Amino acid sequence: MKYDVIIIGSGPAGANAALELSRSDLHILVIEKESLPRKKPCGGAMPPSVSELIRVDISKVVKNRTGFLESYYNYEDRVMERFLESEAPIMIDRSEFDYYLLKQAAVEGSGKVELLDNSRVVSVDEKEDEVRVALESGGKYSARYLIGADGALGKTASCVGLMKKRKFATSIDAEIITDEQYYDTHSDRLHINYFCLPYGYGWIFPKEKNRFSCGVGTWGKPLDIRAEINRFIKRSIPENCIKNIQISGYPIPVFQGTRRLSTKRVLLTGDAAALVDPVRGEGIRFALHSGKIAAAVILKLLRENKKPSDQSILTEYDKRVYEEIGKELKSQLFFQSLAFHHSPGMYYRKFVKREA
Ligand SMILES: Cc1cc2nc3c(=O)[nH]c(=O)nc-3n(C[C@H](O)[C@H](O)[C@H](O)COP(=O)(O)OP(=O)(O)OC[C@H]3O[C@@H](n4cnc5c(N)ncnc54)[C@H](O)[C@@H]3O)c2cc1C
Known part of the structure; x- marks a missing residue:
């Protein structure tokens, strides 16, 4: 069966992309290797601003709100800092949160968003006019575009020759x-x-x-x-x-700098694109955001009926990710080298304790 868009992976990147696409007339298939709702090892902390990236109300799946940041330097030198109300991180349970977004996409897509769990993708093959996906079970699917939202250990990036030598x-x-x-x-x-x-x-x-x-x-x-x-x-x-x-x-x-994240028909999002803060390990916000951008770029591509050979629109995906996410992550590379390699003590004093 041929779909308009196949999304591999149902984490925040894939689920939010599905949610963004669910209001269109497109036929979407989300393929997930685990059985849903699936578990993901994660701290579950996110800034409250993530709600601006998600077009459904997430308050139902927020489990806790924190008020303080308690920091230590190797068990010593404790600092307690109160978060600004508008920045106090919210806590989620990942299996519940990710599945909630996906279910909302299926409801809003009313039949046009299909979910296939317990289905491991073993290959992604990009052709001139479509992308073909093969499952471990032998199933085969194709689509006009594919969103690789299959996380740190996914297959998509290597199958299409992107994100070589990840750290x-x-x-x-x-x-x-x-x-x-x-x-x-x-x-x-x-x-x-x-x-x-x-x-x-x-x-x-x-x-x-x-x-x-x-x-x-x-x-x-x-x-x-x-x-x-x-x-x-x-x-x-x-x-x-x-x-x-x-x-x-x-x-x-770990984010290592700007990389190519898309080919003609395949767009990488979230952990599959290494969009993770290189100091804090924060990735949920960037996964949600890149999923949203990928959906917007594909919608634009289809609306304007651009020919697949026209690369400009996919460069637009790379450009938008760089502008909206990459710049912030790039600035964190400086702090990564300071904190973890050159001067942990100075990093702690200046940027955690905020000593003058
Ligand atoms: C221990 C730990 C703690 C963390 N704590 C935080 C935190 O507190 N806050 C924060 O913002 N970030 C945190 N992160 C990072 C965050 O978990 C990730 O950045 C986020 O999950 C990325 O979302 P994603 O949708 O890109 O990928 P994922 O959530 O990893 O989703 C990818 C999905 O693709 C599926 N998949 C993979 N391969 C295939 C295949 N071949 N076929 C079909 N499906 C496939 C997987 O089963 C999975 O469901 C933490 C990470 C770790 C490891």
């Missing part, structure tokens, strides 16, 4: 259930412990009632990340407050 940060997330008393005294803050492991940091984020995301990530050489998370948990949360711990790891593709 990954190693990270691991522990979902921790605590007792009520610990939650009540820590639910108002994001806790970040800079450089508590080499070239990285640890975090404790209050996701929802009695549940925290506690993780560590390193931008340096791979190390024994399980030993690091165990050490971090042991030193940060009193053992008698912990009721359950579930650990899962996942790589974070």
